[in-house]
Amino acid sequence: MTDGVAPPGNERPEGEPGWYSRVTGVGSSIRQATVIPALALVSALIIGAFIIAVTDVDTIRIWGDDPGEAFRLTFSGIADAYKALFVGSFGSIRAITETLYAATPLIFAGLAVAVGFQAGLFNIGANGQMHIGGMAALWVGFSISVPAFVHIPVALMAAIVAGAIWGGIAGLLKARTGAHEVITTIMLNFIALYLVDYWLKSSVFQQPGRNDPISQPAAESAQFPTLIGNYRLNIGFLLALAAVWFVWWLMYRSTVGYEFRAVGANPSGGKYAGMSVAWIYVSVMAVSGGLGGLAGANQILGLEPYRGLSNFAGTIGFDAIALALLGRSHPIGVLLAGLLFGALRSGGREMQGAAGIPIDLVLVVQALIIVFIAAPALVRAIYRIKAPDQDGGTTVSTGWGT
Numbered sequence: 001m002t003d004g005v006a007p008p009g010n011e012r013p014e015g016e017p018g019w020y021s022r023v024t025g026v027g028s029s030i031r032q033a034t035v036i037p038a039l040a041l042v043s044a045l046i047i048g049a050f051i052i053a054v055t056d057v058d059t060i061r062i063w064g065d066d067p068g069e070a071f072r073l074t075f076s077g078i079a080d081a082y083k084a085l086f087v088g089s090f091g092s093i094r095a096i097t098e099t100l101y102a103a104t105p106l107i108f109a110g111l112a113v114a115v116g117f118q119a120g121l122f123n124i125g126a127n128g129q130m131h132i133g134g135m136a137a138l139w140v141g142f143s144i145s146v147p148a149f150v151h152i153p154v155a156l157m158a159a160i161v162a163g164a165i166w167g168g169i170a171g172l173l174k175a176r177t178g179a180h181e182v183i184t185t186i187m188l189n190f191i192a193l194y195l196v197d198y199w200l201k202s203s204v205f206q207q208p209g210r211n212d213p214i215s216q217p218a219a220e221s222a223q224f225p226t227l228i229g230n231y232r233l234n235i236g237f238l239l240a241l242a243a244v245w246f247v248w249w250l251m252y253r254s255t256v257g258y259e260f261r262a263v264g265a266n267p268s269g270g271k272y273a274g275m276s277v278a279w280i281y282v283s284v285m286a287v288s289g290g291l292g293g294l295a296g297a298n299q300i301l302g303l304e305p306y307r308g309l310s311n312f313a314g315t316i317g318f319d320a321i322a323l324a325l326l327g328r329s330h331p332i333g334v335l336l337a338g339l340l341f342g343a344l345r346s347g348g349r350e351m352q353g354a355a356g357i358p359i360d361l362v363l364v365v366q367a368l369i370i371v372f373i374a375a376p377a378l379v380r381a382i383y384r385i386k387a388p389d390q391d392g393g394t395t396v397s398t399g400w401g402t
Contacts, residue, residue: 037326037333039379040372041340048365049078052357081357088350089343095350097233103342104302105130107240108295109320110327110334111247112167112288116181117329118251119284120264125170125185126292127317128192133163133293134300135196138205138308141218141301148221152301155222156239159297160290166192167289168282175278181285189317197310205308215308224302236302240338243291247331250287260284292317322370341366 053074054060063070089099109126116123137159144151170188173179199205200213207216224234251257263270263280271277299312323341327333348362372379379385 035385036376036379037328037337037369037373039383039385040326040369043372043379043382044365044368045082047368048361049082051361051364052078052081081351081361084351084353084357085344085347085362087347089347091350093228094231095346097228097231098346099339099342100237101232101234101342102345103338104236104240105295105298105316106319106323106341107335107338108243108291108298109316110323110338111243111331112291112295113320113324114327114329114331114334115247115251115260115291116284116288117324118264119260119280120267121171121174121281121284121288122182123167123170123185123285123288123292124182124321125167125188125289125317126295126320127313127315128185128189129163129166129289129292130296130299130313130317131192131196131311132166132296133159133289134296134312135199135205135308136162136293137222137297138215138218138300141222141306142216145219146221148225151219151221152224152235155218155301156294156297159293161293163293163296164286164290167292168286171282171285174285175281193311196308196312200308200310207307213310217305217307218301222301223306224298232304234302236298239294239298241335243294244331244335247291251331256283295320322366322373325373326369 056074056077059070059073059077062073088095090096109130112126112129113123137155140155140158141151144154146154166188167185170179170181170184173184174181197213200215201211205215207214224236226232226234227237249257251261259270259275259280260283262273263275263277267277270280295316296313299316300306300308319341323334323337326337326340327335344362344366348359351357351362352359
């Protein structure tokens with residue numbers, strides 16, 4: 001399977017992409033991971049503009065009396081809203097750093113979900129993996145006293161191992177019992193959430209002198225150093241970029257990644273080719289869990305007050321599902337999607353303050369993006385784009401010879 005020979009029965013005429021080329025990604029382009037999401041974003045912004053217009057009740061009232069003035073006010077309101085969104089995301093050094101800061105945990109968690117998607121597994125457990133990995137990093141963060149160049153890597157390794165074990169549980173259950181990973185990862189999310197609440201009230205983690213679920217802070221040597229002056233952007237973003245590169249290398253340049261995607265394309269075919277499907281399920285979920293653990297470590301070691309709180313992962317693990325869909329499960333696509341969502345988060349606050357647009361509109365735009373991503377045929381129809389198999393592109397196949 002790794003010597004460049006396609007599986008029996010997958011022979012295709014010369015020049016026509018088959019199962020082997022689809023799974024290995026031979027001849028694939030980043031364009032396939034970016035064009036449809038980019039057009040989905042454009043479509044979402046257009047509909048978002050329409051929503052801004054129809055929710056401006058004062059302007060709607062004058063359409064019948066003075067359409068010209070009403071049109072000017074409507075256009076001005078839409079322009080002000082999107083200008084504020086852009087300024088709040090990229091209009092200054094602080095805005096850019098806040099965008100990158102907000103994108104960092106989303107990139108980690110998005111990669112965790114994307115790895116599972118590529119292997120045919122739906123990892124909804126990123127939140128639980130973040131909680132377990134973050135608590136492991138926190139424990140290392142305050143329990144040992146070593147220099148920062150040792151402390152931070154050890155804490156990160158603890159987060160990766162803890163997250164990998166937590167994710168691997170779901171993979172093991174699927175491999176040994178056939179339990180669906182959607183169900184097991186959802187249940188593991190709840191277990192992790194309440195375990196964290198229990199740990200935060202224990203003598204091991206709890207802040208001395210307090211009765212509420214708040215931990216003692218990580219030592220200064222374990223806290224992520226900032227990259228630029230007094231801005232919040234820290235080395236977590238550089239670690240996220242390293243994770244993007246690692247996932248790209250793992251999935252498209254390593255034998256293990258090839259097997260992940262081959263089993264994702266068709267488990268029966270992978271088994272026929274001699275791959276251990278059960279081992280791959282466990283490994284995929286462990287890798288996903290390790291990335292989720294890194295996201296959790298970022299929320300503890302890279303976010304003030306550098307301590308554990310109840311549900312410190314928030315909704316990041318669930319936002320990661322949308323992120324992986326938007327990025328088409330490609331690491332570069334996940335990076336771009338993470339930057340987009342980070343920009344929407346940081347710019348949404350400016351849009352609310354400067355233009356008087358509710359922050360909920362940002363969530364509406366995100367939801368619209370997901371809707372268009374979930375219906376790529378609709379986007380192709382709107383913008384008259386040929387499907388991948390029509391324009392010579394390649395995608396991961398869903399079966400042998402299809």
